[in-house]
Amino acid sequence: MNPSSSLLAFARIFALSILLALGVRAHAQTDPLPSWNDGPAKQAIVAFMQTTTDQSSMKFVPPAERIATFDQDGTLWVEHPMYSFVMYALERVPALAKAKPELAKVEPFKTVLSRNREAMAKLTLRDLEKIIAATFTGMSVDQFNAEVANWITTAKDPRFDRLYTELVYQPMLEVLSYLRENGYKTYIVTGGGQDFVRVYSERVYGIPPEQVVGTAGVVKYGYRKDGTPFLTKEPKLLLNDNDAGKPEGIHLMIGRRPYAAFGNSTGDQQMLEYTGAGNGARLMMLVMHDDAKREYAYGPAQGLPKTKVGTLTQVLYDEAKAKGWIVISMKNDWNRIFSFEQ
């Protein structure tokens, strides 16, 4: 090797080092939340992440304790005009009536089978509970899972003409990834059926079944005729994972208080309160549906009744403001709502 070739080699290595250094810096500066506009919501998420993962911070959170919980309906995906699990229940009724013809003659199943939209709109909460009980229980866990897996990969939302799993909010998927990249375990804590959400949670949200907490019924262990054990879904509620049931469910299933919690309605109030009551840095956020054009508009911006259950009421909005929770405006904070938008 002569001196000039040695110098050339050195220059090459030097240039490579600089490129590598630039590359690392460029990577570090990649925006983890590209679908978020700059503003207080995005800033709050970034600040929380920096504070809780910086070892020199007073509010550093040890990796083992990094838990973040997310409501699903209205927080991670579209919940209007009806929760997807209710759509599932309604759309399962014909198959159910085929298997049990006696159901076709009794309400509320008769109305659902009539496909009369006007009559269906008058179904009460009690009616819906009956339909959910009939379609979510009385079968083996395996059978239920197979039925949901089939529905979720074929059924479409009428307005968007998309699979329900395409109607997840891109900005929230980015928050989930950003949290996980920073060592947070992400959980769904949903009022919807736990077994229902577990069918697709890993594929859609990157959240494994064991990190889905939801409304759960009793399952019963038994044996088939050949001695094979199996679990049956019984029509008996074990955990109503709404309202106070959310922190109760978090204690049962996780056993740690979250450091971050995301919701969008009165059903999430207690989860956010419980999260906020912990020491150190805590992040509480509520998604406000104020974008009628790209998604839907409902909640305080639309002057809904003060106490309407299942939305971001004025009362909840006021609590959020008083307690320093961040209200996310879909309209202003999100430059993209769905991944299929361009």
Next chain:
Amino acid sequence: MNPSSSLLAFARIFALSILLALGVRAHAQTDPLPSWNDGPAKQAIVAFMQTTTDQSSMKFVPPAERIATFDQDGTLWVEHPMYSFVMYALERVPALAKAKPELAKVEPFKTVLSRNREAMAKLTLRDLEKIIAATFTGMSVDQFNAEVANWITTAKDPRFDRLYTELVYQPMLEVLSYLRENGYKTYIVTGGGQDFVRVYSERVYGIPPEQVVGTAGVVKYGYRKDGTPFLTKEPKLLLNDNDAGKPEGIHLMIGRRPYAAFGNSTGDQQMLEYTGAGNGARLMMLVMHDDAKREYAYGPAQGLPKTKVGTLTQVLYDEAKAKGWIVISMKNDWNRIFSFEQ
């Protein structure tokens, strides 16, 4: 650089490569289960691990599905002469009677306070349930956790004169680590109190609270006078995580069927059956307590009644043999039981 120095450099690199290769091989050959004697039990564990983590194996298990469940009492630590959580309940009675003096006058608390061993030995299961209910509920989750944390770091087992947490089985700690190193999520699935075990599970077993499934009561969300939310432990059972309750609890809390399950008694029968009913490679093991000298001897080897609950009965032993479950002989399979042995 002259040819001889170049040759020297080559020789150095060659030698280094050999050392590195040897190092890698030496590392690969480090026994992950040093407290296990060679024999069918150890071989079954190693074979299971190789089969399920080898991508070319027909029985390869994707990392996300790698779940292993462990009973605690009698499987991970000593359960004789009484479960530790029952010892806790009994030893909490004096403090409880101090706070609620009326308890001192009623049974079974009166007997416990008498410290009369003969009378205490006659306490019925119903009596114990009352004592457990009184010491495990009726207080905030935080208060309970603090009380258990204090007890578990001070109370000692009378025979061994050691903290209960020192009486964990070294061979099982090795299995837990070996599984985790191979991408398995390890869970405790215990008939003991879920909240109780969660207090020390991470420190003692490396198992975080969210991976402890146990007998659980209802908790109730409420507010202190200053508005701070808190959870109260109610005297109402939610999940009896014994027998059929184990697979039911696994479904509720994990939502996946385990690939490996470890137990020691009739309380674990259904968990092992449920695990074994899955496809592919599954590992089911039962710890048999047959070492009166180093630990205790009870179970089929000692000719106990065929149906005695809470032990490895002859009936369970026969089911294990019929189904290819592995029975671990503490006496023969373990060269060391506790880490403090030398």
